[in-house]
Amino acid sequence: MMKLFENNVGKWDRIVRIVVGVAILVASAMFIRAPLLYLTLLVSVIFMFTGVAGTCMLYSVLGMNTGAETGAKEGKIPAASAAPAQKRRKSKQ
Numbered sequence: 001m002m003k004l005f006e007n008n009v010g011k012w013d014r015i016v017r018i019v020v021g022v023a024i025l026v027a028s029a030m031f032i033r034a035p036l037l038y039l040t041l042l043v044s045v046i047f048m049f050t051g052v053a054g055t056c057m058l059y060s061v062l063g064m065n066t067g068a069e070t071g072a073k074e075g076k077i078p079a080a081s082a083a084p085a086q087k088r089r090k091s092k093q
Contacts, residue, residue, distance in 0.1 A: 007054045010066035014051045021047030 009017070021044045028040035050056045059065065 004057055004060045005055050006060065008059045008065040008067055009050060009054045009056050010068070013066040014054055017047045017051030021045070021051060 024040055024044035024047065028037055028044065032040055054067070056064075
């Protein structure tokens with residue numbers, strides 16, 4: 001079953017979304033005029049919101065999850081899928 005508001009955006013994905021959202025916001029405020037300005041502002045707010053909230057509805061619809069290791073720690077991923085991530089963590093220690 002698909003959950004629309006589960007945490008499915010990973011750490012680096014969140015950082016990239018916030019940076020891209022801020023960049024679009026600044027660029028649109030400096031160089032773009034209405035009515036295209038409103039569309040670019042909406043896109044930048046969506047990028048920043050999904051980055052801060054850690055959830056993306058499009059990822060939920062497509063069944064994607066870039067925060068897989070986070071899900072493994074919280075028990076949201078089956079044990080067989082979480083095993084490689086646990087082995088990597090043990091080998092780093």
